[in-house]
Amino acid sequence: MTTPRPLIAVDWGTSSLRGARFDNAGRLRDQREFPRGILTVAAGEFPAVFEQCFGDWLQQDSDGLCLLSGMVGSRQGWQEAPYCPCPAGFAELGQHLLWLQAGRMAIVPGLSVKLSDGLPFDQHDVMRGEDIQIFGALSLTGLENATVVLPGTHSKWAEVAHGRVLRFRSFMTGEVYALLRQHSILSRTLPADAPWHEDGFVHGVRLAQHTPSVLSSLFATRTLALFDTLAAEQHASFLSGLLIGEELRAMAHRQASPILLVGNSTLTQRYQCALQALGLPAQRLGDEATWAGHLALAKHL
């Protein structure tokens, strides 16, 4: 560990760009957000966009460190930062930083894991951006052993022991939910703006635990309408419960350590509700995990 320095933490994702400025005691001085996700930035224009958004901070904290996390390190980002393979803690992440300016400005790589449980070939899973949130969640809770769940378009379940991510698994839950809501035969009978119904949701979570595949339980959303099992305004929540419940069916029984849910509050609330229905307590964390992750990583460099 080195002498504490000011930190400019940047979370540069697919659709948004956020930055936070911390002094050398880790106190937040300023925050900014721009609609400049990497999808809006042409190849080669990342340095200019960064300068435009955070150039003044960099100038003011001339002895500071700048860490960039998220899809900015992907093939479509500023520069591709090769994934840091699991198991990975601060030490491994630090070694795999991609320095844009030596000692001054670096891209935090994502994590990769080789899945091999009985497989006749190598299969990989990856994350980019969630890595820093995981370490932030550990830092905020003081836990060294946990299951960290990051709900979203592509949800992640990470197993952490002794402060290191041992392995993780992604689920295309959010994306599949959106596809089914918008384009499938189910969308015809799902009201567009139904409010959330906890009963319908829990009904879906429970059905998922007793169905061998979500491809089959999804069909249940159709038969609900035929047999009037559940009021129509509950069907969208039921579908959400089926999909989140499917993640739990696949993963929850494996979890012994405390479960941390990290992400936007609407989603983490649903996951907490689903876990509760299975008798599993979980703690929720929000966006604060991202900055906590940057600060914790900076401390370890």
Next chain:
Amino acid sequence: MTTPRPLIAVDWGTSSLRGARFDNAGRLRDQREFPRGILTVAAGEFPAVFEQCFGDWLQQDSDGLCLLSGMVGSRQGWQEAPYCPCPAGFAELGQHLLWLQAGRMAIVPGLSVKLSDGLPFDQHDVMRGEDIQIFGALSLTGLENATVVLPGTHSKWAEVAHGRVLRFRSFMTGEVYALLRQHSILSRTLPADAPWHEDGFVHGVRLAQHTPSVLSSLFATRTLALFDTLAAEQHASFLSGLLIGEELRAMAHRQASPILLVGNSTLTQRYQCALQALGLPAQRLGDEATWAGHLALAKHL
């Protein structure tokens, strides 16, 4: 059983209308097909469309029987024929016919099954049209015990013992495949018209057997591209293998009896290939199962 009569068999589905005329010895005399699926027919106009397409047959075979199967018996069809509950064989199906003209013209109802394996509530599955294909497949093969698989937009796996459907389960496999191909993030890296690759397909089938949920294995299609595990032109076949493989993961280990695959040859070939990769032999049948089912049912009335 009654004296053999001529049979007019009609398969009236969502997007097509097909008819076949058999003499009282079960010999095919004529066949017709029209682009008049039930989606093209307004409520109240079913009798007129039927008259237009098959009126002459009905007049010529004045002592004949006419059976209509498929979505024509759904809420959006000619008249809703309540599902025949499983277990169901010819006797039950015969008792549940919806007679439009007594002794002369009837809609064959679909099947329903109440799933209750450990569920804290009733859950139903349904089929309409596949029922007649199942009985046709049994009639053509002479089998009384089998697993009958009907691949499609909503695939069905039916367990048959002593000539009766004991239970079945639907999978939204075909629909989910189409959604992912057309609208998901995966569609961006999948070539639109890639030919079928058996290696990529079997790779997907095998991965599905080692993954606890298809929501997770789907993400593998993304990482394939990142890690160059499989050539890009194989990705669509890999995705198809993942989804069909997921059905097999959920169902195939439960099957002891012979497996019959019924449907269009492209799909049944894929399922046969997937089953073969798991060491399970299967026999394929095509459209002939539909008319065989009508004939077999008529014989039992």
